Amino acid sequence: MSGPSTHAFLKHIPLFSVCHEDELSRLAERAIEQRYEKGQMLFQRGDPCQGMYVLVYGRIKIAIVARQGTEKVIEIIHPSQSFGEAVMFLEQPYPVMAQAVEDSLVLFIPAETLFTALDDDSRLARRMLAGLSMRLRTLLKDVETYTLESAVERVVGYLLNSLEDSDDNVVNLPVNKQTLASRLNLTPETFSRVLQKLSEQAGIVVEGREIRVPDRNKLSEMRNLA
Amino acid sequence: MSGPSTHAFLKHIPLFSVCHEDELSRLAERAIEQRYEKGQMLFQRGDPCQGMYVLVYGRIKIAIVARQGTEKVIEIIHPSQSFGEAVMFLEQPYPVMAQAVEDSLVLFIPAETLFTALDDDSRLARRMLAGLSMRLRTLLKDVETYTLESAVERVVGYLLNSLEDSDDNVVNLPVNKQTLASRLNLTPETFSRVLQKLSEQAGIVVEGREIRVPDRNKLSEMRNLA
DNA sequence: CGAGCTGAATGATCAGAGTCAAGAATCGAG
DNA sequence: CTCGATTCTTGACTCTGATCATTCAGCTCG
Numbered sequence: 144m145s146g147p148s149t150h151a152f153l154k155h156i157p158l159f160s161v162c163h164e165d166e167l168s169r170l171a172e173r174a175i176e177q178r179y180e181k182g183q184m185l186f187q188r189g190d191p192c193q194g195m196y197v198l199v200y201g202r203i204k205i206a207i208v209a210r211q212g213t214e215k216v217i218e219i220i221h222p223s224q225s226f227g228e229a230v231m232f233l234e235q236p237y238p239v240m241a242q243a244v245e246d247s248l249v250l251f252i253p254a255e256t257l258f259t260a261l262d263d264d265s266r267l268a269r270r271m272l273a274g275l276s277m278r279l280r281t282l283l284k285d286v287e288t289y290t291l292e293s294a295v296e297r298v299v300g301y302l303l304n305s306l307e308d309s310d311d312n313v314v315n316l317p318v319n320k321q322t323l324a325s326r327l328n329l330t331p332e333t334f335s336r337v338l339q340k341l342s343e344q345a346g347i348v349v350e351g352r353e354i355r356v357p358d359r360n361k362l363s364e365m366r367n368l369a
Numbered sequence: 370m371s372g373p374s375t376h377a378f379l380k381h382i383p384l385f386s387v388c389h390e391d392e393l394s395r396l397a398e399r400a401i402e403q404r405y406e407k408g409q410m411l412f413q414r415g416d417p418c419q420g421m422y423v424l425v426y427g428r429i430k431i432a433i434v435a436r437q438g439t440e441k442v443i444e445i446i447h448p449s450q451s452f453g454e455a456v457m458f459l460e461q462p463y464p465v466m467a468q469a470v471e472d473s474l475v476l477f478i479p480a481e482t483l484f485t486a487l488d489d490d491s492r493l494a495r496r497m498l499a500g501l502s503m504r505l506r507t508l509l510k511d512v513e514t515y516t517l518e519s520a521v522e523r524v525v526g527y528l529l530n531s532l533e534d535s536d537d538n539v540v541n542l543p544v545n546k547q548t549l550a551s552r553l554n555l556t557p558e559t560f561s562r563v564l565q566k567l568s569e570q571a572g573i574v575v576e577g578r579e580i581r582v583p584d585r586n587k588l589s590e591m592r593n594l595a
Numbered sequence: 596c597g598a599g600c601t602g603a604a605t606g607a608t609c610a611g612a613g614t615c616a617a618g619a620a621t622c623g624a625g
Numbered sequence: 626c627t628c629g630a631t632t633c634t635t636g637a638c639t640c641t642g643a644t645c646a647t648t649c650a651g652c653t654c655g
Contacts, residue, residue, distance in 0.1 A: 209517045229502035268494040275501040276455035291435045
């Protein structure tokens with residue numbers, strides 16, 4: 144990806160789509176392309192933060208690591224999503240780690256570059272505020288899910304959510320089941336058992352990373368009854 | 370609280386402390402004082418959001434409500450804290466509810482007023498971005514706590530955290546034990562038992578809403594062993 | 596093609612925390 | 626000060642989901 148295509152790429156990211164052309168050019172110019180192989184770390188908890196990221200292609204997982212090394216996936220980043228903005232504003236070390244779960248290409252935007260852009264354009268600031276607010280809302284939803292819902296409810300919720308976008312009846316898991324289980328705050332074993340149960344009782348069909356859902360209502364009903 | 374004192378109050382809130390005098394005056398002028406009695410709702414999930422709040426005195430709890438009416442406290446707001454900004458930027462209905470747990474006075478700042486101030490002053494925008502980022506970090510920490518820590522660890526963590534500010538060895542619970550239990554994602558019963566256990570094994574002394582911690586290290590050690 | 600990995604499924608067991616039910620203590624209004 | 630209502634504590638029991646251990650399936654690579 145060279146200069147001009149970086150410009151084009153940024154332009155269709157919601158966050159930057161409001162920017163003026165010359166501002167976009169400036170951002171594109173200073174953005175740094177970084178390639179990561181599957182398994183490589185982008186940053187670890189405690190690392191200093193010098194800017195934000197936008198994922199071009201591949202897949203990144205964001206996770207927290209407990210004292211004993213237990214890892215809990217917070218978020219799975221898809222292409223065109225940005226991450227790391229919040230930490231940049233706080234000027235504190237990363238509270239999480241980021242790791243490529245597939246070969247990935249990211250754009251790194253240095254903090255200085257972004258701060259300048261923010262001062263120049265109050266619309267960008269507004270977008271950014273909305274973006275962080277959205278992130279906050281999502282995280283809040285996660286808290287709600289983790290604390291108020293059972294294992295079955297969490298899985299059903301995830302599946303129905305994933306179905307909303309695509310209009311066929313298939314969910315393609317974005318990562319392996321271990322990682323997804325962690326994202327849903329389940330052990331792989333429990334996740335497997337829940338899928339098993341849903342196959343029997345809600346008629347879903349699991350084939351590797353592909354899950355077919357012939358009847359959404361039936362699946363949805365599993366949430367209500369214990 | 371009249372106009373001039375509102376100005377003074379806002380001035381010592383970190384978020385607004387960067388504002389110019391005339392901007393502060395404008396904010397103070399348009400801010401609306403609202404009084405709530407203990408138990409009164411400020412807003413409910415689903416209500417439209419027209420601005421943000423700053424708590425002057427009293428105590429507010431922010432909570433999510435599940436389908437069956439189960440309530441989970443997300444945050445306990447103390448004086449000088451602001452809340453509701455994120456929802457304002459999203460222009461969506463509230464995903465949470467807010468209720469006064471003591472007689473309270475809040476300042477309501479209309480969205481329009483704030484948006485104007487943001488456009489006029491990029492420093493305010495920057496502060497606001499930092500503020501939301503901070504909120505995000507806190508919520509992330511909560512996810513970490515809920516998913517990775519046991520009941521005892523959560524309570525010990527809360528106590529040690531509360532001790533950090535005050536330098537005597539006493540924690541004064543800001544709300545009743547039910548509410549605090551919910552904030553820590555525990556049932557009141559479990560919370561009570563954990564306090565019981567910590568009294569026996571870590572030497573803390575519980576007297577109503579006052580908890581004395583003679584030995585922080587001893588308390589801290591409770592986190593590690595099962 | 597077979598050895599060795601990694602990811603996934605399954606079974607047996609266990610434990611942490613929730614639920615239900617019953618008292619005790621505390622608070623607040625009159 | 627007293628009655629009634631919350632709020633808190635304690636006990637007995639249950640249950641969800643974690644842990645541990647094993648087997649199985651699918652790949653990759655020499």
